[in-house]
Amino acid sequence: MAALSSIITVTGPLLVGSWVNSLLYSAELAQVIRYFTAYPDDEWLVKALVLLCWLIDTAAAIGSYAGVYLYTITHVGDMEYLSRQNWTFPFIVFTTGVVAALVQCFLVVRYMRFSRNVLFSLFLFLVIGLALSASFVAGVIVGRYPLYTDRGRLQTPAMLWIISQAVTDILIALALVLEFRKARSNFRNTQSVLNRLAVHTIQTGGATATVATAALVAYLVNKQSNVPLGIAYSMGRVYVLTMLSNLNSRKNIGRGIGAMSEGGATGTQFHAEGASGESGNLGGIHIHRSAVVTIDPENGPRIAMEALNASRHADKTRTENESDAASAESKVQDSVWASRT
Incomplete structure (x- = not known):
């Protein structure tokens, strides 16, 4: 035994x-x-x-x-x-x-x-x-x-x-x-x-x-x-x-972020702490700073173009809240890459 x-x-x-x-x-x-x-x-x-x-x-x-x-x-x-x-x-x-x-x-x-x-x-x-x-x-x-x-x-x-x-x-x-x-x-x-x-x-x-x-x-x-x-x-x-x-x-995760972008949202409601990420492409997740606006379905293309043109000339008058919003959006997408890669 x-x-x-x-x-x-x-x-x-x-x-x-x-x-x-x-x-x-x-x-x-x-x-x-x-x-x-x-x-x-x-x-x-x-x-x-x-x-x-x-x-x-x-x-x-x-x-x-x-x-x-x-x-x-x-x-x-x-x-x-x-x-x-x-x-x-x-x-x-x-x-x-x-x-x-x-x-x-x-x-x-x-x-x-x-x-x-x-x-x-x-x-x-x-x-x-x-x-x-x-x-x-x-x-x-x-x-x-x-x-x-x-x-x-x-x-x-x-x-x-x-x-x-x-x-x-x-x-x-x-x-x-x-x-x-x-x-x-x-x-x-x-x-x-x-x-x-x-x-x-x-x-x-x-x-x-x-x-x-x-x-x-x-x-x-x-x-x-x-x-x-x-x-x-x-x-x-x-x-x-x-x-x-x-x-x-x-x-x-990339599809989730894409769905959020397509759904339309005002980018001024993001909040973040810490350093923001850099622009670039890190292994399939695109990191970029952008202003996101709510788009009317009928006038979407025109409004989007106007918003893009306006954003190009708004650097000197951009408020601190808008800057924080862009930093936060990059922070969120940076977090996707850090976890997923």
Whole structure:
């Protein structure tokens, strides 16, 4: 019975983790295909990052399958082999740490471009570096001390890795939500977009932090069980799906902004705090300053042209409220890019 219990403890969590891993990897593959199909004109750095994360995550998924195969097929019933952590354990730790760091750096760069808060962004980069270093230390310890009875040696680096990684996820999500809260609008559609951005940010940041925390709790409860690794099998997939979710949802937000513009609204009712964004095209979301007016359906073209001509000669007489309105509109659209890319 003791031998059977040991087999279940070692192989059961890994088998279940590989099933969940397969489901998430299928979703990830679909999102990768969708990204490269829908956004062929994205910056090459972004496309290279997506490809790199997917390749590393693919290697991690293969490693998880190899681990299950070695325990359940190749060395089934070999109690000496079952008492050790095979090579796939440190491999999963390394790949998961690298993928998490890449995705978090991607999100921090987008936050820094939007908020221009360099000091806080540097702090986030330091925490990411700490988590990555701790993950490598944990992987090295597993490789040097493969016995399950030696897992106590992992406690300090494992806790440092998971806690710093989860804290980074939460801080990034909270920082973006605070930026969204700074941008306020009296328009129902605009406020709806901001609310959706905030909810999406909390959901994605919360998902990665929850998976990491669950793996840590499982490790602290039973250090000789493979439940933590079974959970970690899916951690890399969750991070890559978070990044792809941000990238692939830009068109939906863009359509929402387009609908607001077509619906017509007076641009003097926007309010915002903080720096405004620059004009330009950032990966499919066009950032621009504009005056928006309510247009009569019958005389729309004429009124629109008159408004455009008037705006060209109104720079010297533009009021402070109108300037704040233009800054706020750019702030709202900047927030779309920061969350979605």
